[in-house]
Amino acid sequence: MTNRLGEHERLEWLALARTPNIGPVSFFQLIEKFGSPAEASKAIPRLKPDLAAARQEIEQTRQAGGVLLCAGEVDFPKALSPLSPPPPVLSVVGNVDLFTRPTIAIVGARNASAAGRKLARLIAAGLGEAGFVTVSGLARGIDGEAHAASLDSGTIAVLAGGVDQLYPPQHQELYQAISRQGLIVSERRFGHRATARDFPRRNRIITGLALGTVIVEAAERSGSLISARMAGEQGREVMAVPGSPLDARTAGTNRLLRNGATLVRHADDVIEAVSAQIDRQWDLLNHSAPSRIDEPETDISDELAARVYEALSPTPLSIDDIAQASACSARQCASALMELELDGRAITHAGGFASRA
Numbered sequence: 106m107t108n109r110l111g112e113h114e115r116l117e118w119l120a121l122a123r124t125p126n127i128g129p130v131s132f133f134q135l136i137e138k139f140g141s142p143a144e145a146s147k148a149i150p151r152l153k154p155d156l157a158a159a160r161q162e163i164e165q166t167r168q169a170g171g172v173l174l175c176a177g178e179v180d181f182p183k184a185l186s187p188l189s190p191p192p193p194v195l196s197v198v199g200n201v202d203l204f205t206r207p208t209i210a211i212v213g214a215r216n217a218s219a220a221g222r223k224l225a226r227l228i229a230a231g232l233g234e235a236g237f238v239t240v241s242g243l244a245r246g247i248d249g250e251a252h253a254a255s256l257d258s259g260t261i262a263v264l265a266g267g268v269d270q271l272y273p274p275q276h277q278e279l280y281q282a283i284s285r286q287g288l289i290v291s292e293r294r295f296g297h298r299a300t301a302r303d304f305p306r307r308n309r310i311i312t313g314l315a316l317g318t319v320i321v322e323a324a325e326r327s328g329s330l331i332s333a334r335m336a337g338e339q340g341r342e343v344m345a346v347p348g349s350p351l352d353a354r355t356a357g358t359n360r361l362l363r364n365g366a367t368l369v370r371h372a373d374d375v376i377e378a379v380s381a382q383i384d385r386q387w388d389l390l391n392h393s394a395p396s397r398i399d400e401p402e403t404d405i406s407d408e409l410a411a412r413v414y415e416a417l418s419p420t421p422l423s424i425d426d427i428a429q430a431s432a433c434s435a436r437q438c439a440s441a442l443m444e445l446e447l448d449g450r451a452i453t454h455a456g457g458f459a460s461r462a
Contacts, residue, residue, distance in 0.1 A: 130453035230255065421452075
């Protein structure tokens with residue numbers, strides 16, 4: 106898609122995306138196989154997308170001053186399009202023009218030190234002066250400092266819950282300011298209260314929107330390190346601010362540096378680190394990806410589905426590994442996983458992974 110969906114098309118797209126047991130991977134497999142949400146629902150009656158709930162969500166989002174963007178539409182952020190897969194739908198409140206500008210993610214510890222907070226503010230402000238937008242997760246500590254320092258120049262807050270679900274509550278004023286001056290973004294439905302499993306999905310969008318991710322402070326088991334890994338997997342620059350070896354809050358960032366992350370001290374270092382890829386990446390994002398050569402459709406037998414299910418583990422495995430263990434092609438494996446997910450027996454994860462439900 107390159108244009109905006111019609112009203113009923115958007116309703117059907119949203120309803121399928123919100124259908125239980127349909128994650129982003131299964132959603133796009135259904136679209137690829139059947140061509141549209143309506144055709145997928147006709148072909149698989151047990152899907153039963155809830156059009157009434159989708160209609161209510163569209164109205165709730167509108168009343169909150171927001172809009173829903175479907176993957177492939179003209180206003181959908183091009184930076185997310187190369188993700189495998191992109192989020193099918195984004196709820197946004199604020200200035201969507203920020204999606205068109207080069208963006209840097211700044212994340213870090215919630216219990217950040219005074220020095221870490223100051224560094225986050227200085228880096229965010231410096232990037233804003235240079236024309237960059239910042240993106241973060243509106244958490245306490247580093248996230249909040251980065252947002253506050255770049256309100257006037259442009260900042261994007263990605264939420265783990267719905268766009269109306271502020272967390273933490275201490276950021277009420279900051280949330281309101283970003284909704285007026287910046288942009289609030291969520292992959293989840295309006296009214297959804299975040300759970301632990303929502304935060305990795307939020308982090309994936311944060312890093313996906315950015316040319317690179319700066320980690321200011323992070324302990325050894327910090328969620329910010331997950332963001333760093335996701336940024337690397339997405340082919341984006343991973344940067345870290347060094348810290349004292351005596352401070353546990355910087356143990357994770359120091360390990361990132363030891364493992365090859367780019368050392369940055371201020372905004373100029375960040376700009377230098379991403380300068381080589383700005384023109385290349387944004388040029389790529391503004392061109393359509395080449396079309397895939399379609400392979401013949403394959404009927405999925407109960408025996409093949411059983412083999413694929415047997416190969417699954419509670420720990421996510423790559424589809425290639427599952428296919429190899431199941432003695433089938435990756436395409437056959439993906440189709441079998443879609444059937445298993447529809448039955449509530451499997452979960453497909455972004456990045457080409459799957460696990461038992």
